[in-house]
Amino acid sequence: MKTEILGLRFDAMTMAQAQAAAEALIDAGAGGYIVTANPEILLAAREDPAYFGAIDAADLVLADGVGVLHAARILGKALPERVSGSDLVPRLLREMAAKGRSVFLYGAKPGVADRAAHVLEKEYPGLRMAGTENGYIRDETELWRALDREQPDLLLVALGAPKQELWMAANRGRTKALMIGVGGLLDVFSGDVPRAPEAWRRSGLEWLYRTIKQPQRIRRVLKLPQILVLAAKEHILHSGDKA
Ligand code: UDP
Secondary structure (H helix, E strand, O other): OEEEEOOEEEEOOOHHHHHHHHHHHHHHOOOOEEEEEOHHHHHHHHHOHHHHHHHHOOOEEEEOOHHHHHHHHHOOOOOOOOOOHHHHHHHHHHHHHHHOOEEEEEEOOOOHHHHHHHHHHHHOOOOEEEEEEOOOOOOOHHHHHHHHHHOOOEEEEEOOOOHHHHHHHHHOOOOOOEEEEOOOHHHHHHOOOOOOOHHHHHOOOHHHHHHHHOHHHHHHHOHHHHHHHHHHHHHHHHHHHHO
């Protein structure tokens, strides 16, 4: 079921439902892509029709971040829980390892995807590494040669927003792999960027932890109050209509 939040249509799913839906897409082997949309992505999509189209055409649009959930609540809409890429992807990899499936890592600075691949191979025995490519290549010939040869089941696209969503939309149909835009997740898998401790994550404070570790992220954090204000405005306008 789709739930519209500030113009963007989200799939109102729990983590377990999102995992099952993503696994069904992987099993189908028909390509497609998943967007995990945070407040930054939501705001950018409102301002750029091409970007909006890339997100709206995704097979799944998942609510990444407490900001989106709060905005939904203000609007009186139901999104069951936060489904971030950094929580969803490890679950998928565990299942894929059990089935001997393969994953390709595309994105991040040179060396990061290779280091992430080593870590993931150790962490998920049985998972097949189909290859890696850094996210700063100009020519994608080699990348596509590798993807066509290896035919991975899953392609993690770590180019950051909006580049990764635009890339996935432009390349839908070119690969049978399910694509997921994962932002800085390869930097986390490789160990270059630390993940917030479990307790912080459980309390929805990962954003705070990451901002303390990488203060340059503060601009993103400020998008959170921005979408709450937009949601409140829309709610007030809407209740005005009804009165
Ligand atoms: N990146 C990339 N190519 C680019 C721009 C960014 O591979 O042209 C990578 C960057 O190295 C980082 C990721 O995309 O690994 C973006 O990380 P960020 O923390 O900005 O994403 P978030 O997780 O916040 O969406």
